[in-house]
Amino acid sequence: MKIGSELDGNVPSGAIETKWSQHKFDVKLVNPANKRKFRVLVVGSGLAGASAAASLGELGYQVTMITYHDSPRRAHSIAAQGGINAAKNYHNDGDSVYRLFYDTVKGGDFRAREANVHRLAEVSVNIIDQCVAQGVPFGREYGGLLDNRSFGGAQVSRTFYARGQTGQQLLLGAYQALAKQIHLGTVELHNREDMLELVTHEGRAVGVITRSLITGEIHSYSGHAVVLATGGYSNVFFLSTNAKQSNASAIWRAHKKGAYLANPCYTQIHPTCIPASDEFQSKLTLMSESLRNDGRIWVSKEAGDGRPAGQIPEDERDYYLERRYPAFGNLVPRDIASRAAKREVDEGHGVGPLKNGVYLDFAESIGRLGRHTIEERYGNLFQMYERITGEDPYVMPMRIYPAVHYTMGGLWVDYDLMSNIPGLYVLGEANFSDHGANRLGASALMQGLADGYFVLPATISNYLAPQLGTQPVSTDDPVFAEAEQSVRDRTQQLLGINGSRSVDWFHRELGKIVWDNCGMARTAESLDTALREIPALRDEFWKDLRVLGDEESFNQSLERAARVADYMEFAELMVYDARHREESCGGHFRVEHQTEEGEAKRDDDNFAYAAGWEFSGVGEEPTLHKEPLHFDYVHLTQRSYK
Amino acid sequence: MHLKLQIWRQAGPTAPGAFEHYDMANVSPDMSFLEMIDVLNEQLLADGKEPIAFDHDCREGICGSCSMMINGRAHGPERGTATCQLHMRKFSDGDSIVVEPWRAAAFPIVKDLAVDRSAFDRIIEAGGYISVSTGSAPDANLIPVPKEVSETAMDAAQCIGCAACVAACPNGAAQLFTAAKMSHLNLLPQGQPERYERAVAMVEEMEKHFGSCTNHGECEAACPKEISIDFIAMMNRDYVKAQLKNRRLLGQTS
Numbered sequence: 001m002k003i004g005s006e007l008d009g010n011v012p013s014g015a016i017e018t019k020w021s022q023h024k025f026d027v028k029l030v031n032p033a034n035k036r037k038f039r040v041l042v043v044g045s046g047l048a049g050a051s052a053a054a055s056l057g058e059l060g061y062q063v064t065m066i067t068y069h070d071s072p073r074r075a076h077s078i079a080a081q082g083g084i085n086a087a088k089n090y091h092n093d094g095d096s097v098y099r100l101f102y103d104t105v106k107g108g109d110f111r112a113r114e115a116n117v118h119r120l121a122e123v124s125v126n127i128i129d130q131c132v133a134q135g136v137p138f139g140r141e142y143g144g145l146l147d148n149r150s151f152g153g154a155q156v157s158r159t160f161y162a163r164g165q166t167g168q169q170l171l172l173g174a175y176q177a178l179a180k181q182i183h184l185g186t187v188e189l190h191n192r193e194d195m196l197e198l199v200t201h202e203g204r205a206v207g208v209i210t211r212s213l214i215t216g217e218i219h220s221y222s223g224h225a226v227v228l229a230t231g232g233y234s235n236v237f238f239l240s241t242n243a244k245q246s247n248a249s250a251i252w253r254a255h256k257k258g259a260y261l262a263n264p265c266y267t268q269i270h271p272t273c274i275p276a277s278d279e280f281q282s283k284l285t286l287m288s289e290s291l292r293n294d295g296r297i298w299v300s301k302e303a304g305d306g307r308p309a310g311q312i313p314e315d316e317r318d319y320y321l322e323r324r325y326p327a328f329g330n331l332v333p334r335d336i337a338s339r340a341a342k343r344e345v346d347e348g349h350g351v352g353p354l355k356n357g358v359y360l361d362f363a364e365s366i367g368r369l370g371r372h373t374i375e376e377r378y379g380n381l382f383q384m385y386e387r388i389t390g391e392d393p394y395v396m397p398m399r400i401y402p403a404v405h406y407t408m409g410g411l412w413v414d415y416d417l418m419s420n421i422p423g424l425y426v427l428g429e430a431n432f433s434d435h436g437a438n439r440l441g442a443s444a445l446m447q448g449l450a451d452g453y454f455v456l457p458a459t460i461s462n463y464l465a466p467q468l469g470t471q472p473v474s475t476d477d478p479v480f481a482e483a484e485q486s487v488r489d490r491t492q493q494l495l496g497i498n499g500s501r502s503v504d505w506f507h508r509e510l511g512k513i514v515w516d517n518c519g520m521a522r523t524a525e526s527l528d529t530a531l532r533e534i535p536a537l538r539d540e541f542w543k544d545l546r547v548l549g550d551e552e553s554f555n556q557s558l559e560r561a562a563r564v565a566d567y568m569e570f571a572e573l574m575v576y577d578a579r580h581r582e583e584s585c586g587g588h589f590r591v592e593h594q595t596e597e598g599e600a601k602r603d604d605d606n607f608a609y610a611a612g613w614e615f616s617g618v619g620e621e622p623t624l625h626k627e628p629l630h631f632d633y634v635h636l637t638q639r640s641y642k
Numbered sequence: 643m644h645l646k647l648q649i650w651r652q653a654g655p656t657a658p659g660a661f662e663h664y665d666m667a668n669v670s671p672d673m674s675f676l677e678m679i680d681v682l683n684e685q686l687l688a689d690g691k692e693p694i695a696f697d698h699d700c701r702e703g704i705c706g707s708c709s710m711m712i713n714g715r716a717h718g719p720e721r722g723t724a725t726c727q728l729h730m731r732k733f734s735d736g737d738s739i740v741v742e743p744w745r746a747a748a749f750p751i752v753k754d755l756a757v758d759r760s761a762f763d764r765i766i767e768a769g770g771y772i773s774v775s776t777g778s779a780p781d782a783n784l785i786p787v788p789k790e791v792s793e794t795a796m797d798a799a800q801c802i803g804c805a806a807c808v809a810a811c812p813n814g815a816a817q818l819f820t821a822a823k824m825s826h827l828n829l830l831p832q833g834q835p836e837r838y839e840r841a842v843a844m845v846e847e848m849e850k851h852f853g854s855c856t857n858h859g860e861c862e863a864a865c866p867k868e869i870s871i872d873f874i875a876m877m878n879r880d881y882v883k884a885q886l887k888n889r890r891l892l893g894q895t896s
């Protein structure tokens with residue numbers, strides 16, 4: 001393995017409680033009248049991108065917003081159900097900024113940067129204020145004040161929610177703030193445009209190249225800084241809970257231009273999703289984790305049992321979580337519940353027509369609490385399940401199975417959220433920063449909005465201020481022409497293969513390789529298998545892909561082909577990272593590294609670092625840059641849920 | 643299942659369009675409607691024909707991208723359900739299914755079943771927000787909101803912006819969308835300072851793009867979130883009041 005220079009996160013000095021406020025005082029500022037002299041490009045209109053673009057527009061910067069959606073409001077943040085954490089301590093249960101910080105570092109299995117996490121906890125309270133003022137209709141108590149839920153991994157109630165549609169309401173809030181800025185002219189919106197290249201000039205990020213999804217025209221955009229808020233890469237697995245269009249192309253393009261990609265092997269599997277029903281399944285649907293509060297998980301004791309659930313007598317059922325984890329039972333953390341389900345299915349205990357799930361049974365709760373109570377608590381989820389499977393969960397147990405739904409890895413950024421390429425900022429799920437190796441529930445929305453509303457608007461002036469008086473690099477500059485040409489060439493190449501297989505076929509095959517070998521449980525052997533199979537599939541992709549239509553029209557197969565082409569390269573790095581990390585931590589479970597109880601066993605002596613990978617060519621060995629992680633406040637311990 | 647499909651194909655906004663007929667065999671009842679189209683697209687590709695273009699993304703009924711007229715009904719036969727959540731078990735073996743894009747003058751066709759709904763964005767940009775710059779908000783619990791108010795605002799706010807309401811309306815009117823977006827904000831205490839300006843700005847922008855409401859109620863029946871047309875009454879009331887309201891006295895509570 002090639003080892004490069006050490007990475008410096010540029011964390012400010014001082015006590016952890018004062019770092020952020022001191023840093024805000026220390027950064028260079030751009031005076032209000034000068035802000036309009038700077039143009040910032042924001043790619044992605046989810047929580048992080050929309051909140052950043054709106055906030056920068058309010059400050060007076062000129063913002064260009066690029067999204068592949070028809071409307072910014074459709075970004076995948078909209079699908080988040082559960083809630084958003086904030087250390088408000090409205091419930092007088094002992095919550096504090098420090099406790100949220102502590103829970104997040106520990107929940108992340110000690111693989112996040114302490115200073116970033118503390119800042120996240122600090123601004124969490126401002127996010128709730130901001131959202132309420134915008135009109136986000138959070139759940140309330142009868143007195144008119146805000147209600148909270150509790151969520152996995154925390155012993156306090158700190159989760160704010162808007163029914164089961166919290167992500168939707170938060171995104172609409174950010175979108176409306178963005179819409180106002182579009183109306184005022186500070187933000188220029190370019191919808192249905194796909195970013196296909198990052199442009200750098202003398203080592204700095206100066207622009208992006210996009211392709212109009214409607215006309216196929218190639219556009220150059222130039223700015224003083226580029227902000228990527230383009231989400232995660234769960235769809236490398238083909239089947240995930242992400243939206244169909246969610247993709248890694250923007251971060252992968254930036255990576256190929258020199259940005260380091262950190263910890264790509266940290267992927268999170270959600271235990272309660274609806275299992276695939278047939279080979280045509282296009283995506284998986286997540287069911288809120290709260291179901292595990294009242295549902296009991298079981299399989300038949302007999303492998304290969306073909307009887308329907310109702311005909312399996314009580315003493316022939318194995319409530320395996322209750323058996324193996326008596327203290328936490330059905331409420332063990334996500335990663336543990338997921339691996340346990342995989343083990344049952346792998347050993348032949350799977351249920352349903354494809355034997356690819358486990359039961360989540362509400363019969364006992366319905367008997368104890370009555371159908372009405374269960375309906376009140378989970379009515380909308382039961383309805384959603386019934387719609388998708390055609391089975392009534394009040395009568396038959398639900399079938400569930402784990403699925404990929406969030407990725408903690410992403411582009412490496414420093415404390416200011418700037419990547420190693422000056423002028424390139426990365427926000428939200430697209431960066432690697434705050435969740436370590438495992439994200440706690442209700443923390444993704446918090447991080448996206450923290451980055452967009454509060455962190456970037458405060459840090460970006462540090463980079464922009466010294467550039468006062470300079471113009472963005474002209475789009476007539478050869479760097480733009482070259483980048484445009486490379487986009488055109490790649491598009492032509494995809495259209496010109498004229499093979500026999502569809503892009504979805506290749507995507508499914510790639511998904512199978514990474515899911516089987518780099519999914520919930522990974523071994524050196526499985527990862528080596530993936531490292532052999534991915535390049536072979538990639539070669540086949542470039543020989544046998546078939547994309548019809550032309551480049552100068554709305555061509556959805558061509559869009560997907562470009563994204564899958566990037567996944568073919570990205571997947572290899574993800575597996576490579578998993579292979580190099582000889583420990584288990586959070587969502588990265590290496591079978592060789594487990595405790596006697598079968599839990600993740602970290603190796604803090606050798607792996608307490610963030611792994612930033614530098615691109616050295618497709619199929620070439622990447623260079624590893626380590627950022628050592630220091631834990632001065634939260635002491636390293638082993639998680640246990642027995 | 644075996645199905646006979648008639649699907650609208652149109653190469654671009656100004657190109658002539660026509661129905662194409664497709665026979666589909668071996669459709670599984672567990673497929674979603676969009677997965678059925680995915681499979682059809684794979685077949686078309688194998689036959690060297692261009693796949694059918696359609697908008698879709700989350701496939702969980704929340705992003706509002708999917709937009710198909712199925713047998714003349716926006717999002718198809720199942721009440722309160724977006725196209726992506728409609729499953730083939732709702733159809734029978736041998737059925738003929740007609741699939742069209744949203745039909746409304748305000749939504750030009752992009753290609754096949756995909757349309758351009760940016761007119762909705764223009765309505766929000768005109769006034770569908772509460773002006774609060776980042777960082778200027780007071781503590782969240784300084785603004786108590788009665789639970790019933792918050793719940794009603796949420797009933798309106800859950801609109802997914804799919805535009806089924808416009809597609810279902812014989813007049814191509816956008817009253818249900820505009821009313822849902824406006825009522826969400828106008829009901830809340832935070833929305834009061836801009837309430838009447840918002841009503842005027844959103845309604846007037848809406849009227850630049852869409853037809854007029856004549857109370858058919860088709861919108862409510864088509865809405866995948868089952869948003870009530872009561873919100874249209876609220877919008878109309880606020881719009882009328884906005885013409886007469888002395889805004890210098892808005893600080894008075896009675």
